[in-house]
Amino acid sequence: MRHGADQHLVEAVRSGDETAVGQALADGADPDVKAGRFRGSVLAEAAGAGRLEIAHRLVGAGARVGPADPYSASPLRAAVDGANVEVVRFLIARGALAAEPATRSSVLTHAASHTRFRPGPASLATLRVLLEAGAAPGPGEEAPLITAVMWPVAPAVLRLLLAYGADADQRRTDTTPAIVLAARRGDHAAVDVLLQAGADVDARDGQGRTALMHAVERNERQVIATLLLAGATIDAVSADGMTALRLARGWQRQHVEFMLGENHAGLDDVPIARTAVRIVPIGVRLTGDRPMLLLLASVIDIALDDLGDAEWRIRTGLDVETARTIAARLRDESVPATNASWYQLDATAEELAAARSALNELAYGTTRTMPAGTGRLEITDMLEELNRQLGR
Incomplete structure (x- = not known):
């Protein structure tokens, strides 16, 4: 009898039939039954589909807000995947954040990543709800702003993280500043967002190199222009004696030399310490x-x-x-x-x-x-x- 009720509950959740869900629960169905052999719980199924009222019924019947097992997605993660804002808010109110396993990437990191793979207003709103609830990165994870810059995500995501307390001068665990990471990737939009939030334009990494030096090495002209317009120091010297201008000469980038204020530029043979490998397709x-x-x-x-x-x-x-x-x-x-x-x-x-x-x-x-x-x-x-x- 119980197995039949469980199966009816699974079918009712999948079809979104709220009345049938209530009947299956009344017949003794397990509110934690899995939605399939390789699927999460029926609560995760409902959360992923954005079925808020069914989620209410299941939790009211005693369904766990955590994952069904170490391998399946939790209801909260499923709701984040579906960018179902109200379901996310409901589950958080029922303690879902505390029930997230520490053995997986945090749901905050997962939500930020989701804005990259499934961009849309609902994805951004979902991330906002998590930030408002105090969601934090998991053990061993980089700060959300660092992770977001490294992927990279859209500027709107960076602005949201900064609005909820992220430090524009945040550093990666190896002490590399966020603005340097953005410059290395050629992400001039991220560089601009960080600068607008007060990031130090001349912040240095572990080698004493600035964002401008890294942008020059990688010929990222939009980043170079963004940094120069923000007042980046051109003649800063790294720990190994490099300057932005010397790096431009070493890579024979005359256009960049002009951007840095030179009036004459040629194909100089200048030895430099390079931090990038350039690909020259044949x-x-x-x-x-x-x-x-x-x-x-x-x-x-x-x-x-x-x-x-x-x-x-x-x-x-x-x-x-x-x-x-x-x-x-x-x-x-x-x-x-x-x-x-x-x-x-x-x-x-x-x-x-x-x-x-x-x-x-x-x-x-x-x-x-x-x-x-x-x-x-x-x-x-x-x-x-x-x-x-x-x-x-």
Whole structure:
């Protein structure tokens, strides 16, 4: 008799039938019965589906607010996954935070992560409820702000954490400041949020390096601009004698040197202590709709025709035949991808450089001819998108 009532309860919870849930409980169903062999309790099932009234009935009948076993999600975690704000609030009021196991990541960390994988107003509201309730990171976890910066999450999440008491100068357990972590990741939005919250723009990590030094090393120009506008010190010296300008010279980043105030910059051979490994691809795969690949071929043709062979070599430093080859290959050799709707073409680094140089000539050079139906601004957009992907 009990097994039948338990099964009726499971079915009623899954279907959201509140009356049937009440009847199953009246018939003696176990309010802690699992919703399936590899599932949590029926309370977790109801919480994940956002069934608040059913959760009320189950808890009223004595259901545990903690997890059914060490391997299944707790009702609170299931409610966080579903971004069911009112269920989260109800479970917290019934002691669900204290019932969370210490052997798993904290529900606070889980909620912050959820804003990244399932972004939406309800996810942010769920995190707010947990913060209001005093939810804390678990043993061995980094501070929520550090974890959020390292993932990274949207600026709105960082602002929420800061509004509920997170320290803008929070440091990771290895003493690295949050602003340095954000700069290393190239997250200029996070850097700006931290600065607006009062973070020290010149905070140093364990090597004595500032966020500006790390941004320069990684060629993160938006981060560099954000830090400089906030008054970052350009001539700060790290423990190993590095400055932002010396790092820019060591990586031969002339554009960054100009950002740092230099009036002249060249390809200097400067030895530095590097904290980053730069990847230099010797080949790439171009993917897109065929008309876009044909447009890129047309850009190359126009640049070559307008400049002529000699001027092309002088202005780009690239071989003319390489440019002609990639233009022809874009027209004739791009093929449909397997199991995808785009076309693709594998190109060498030199061929990609030729395509980028041609885009640059039409976007910013003296060439006035544009591909049919295309304006200079569209070419500029293509170039900027390519540069972003290349980290330029």
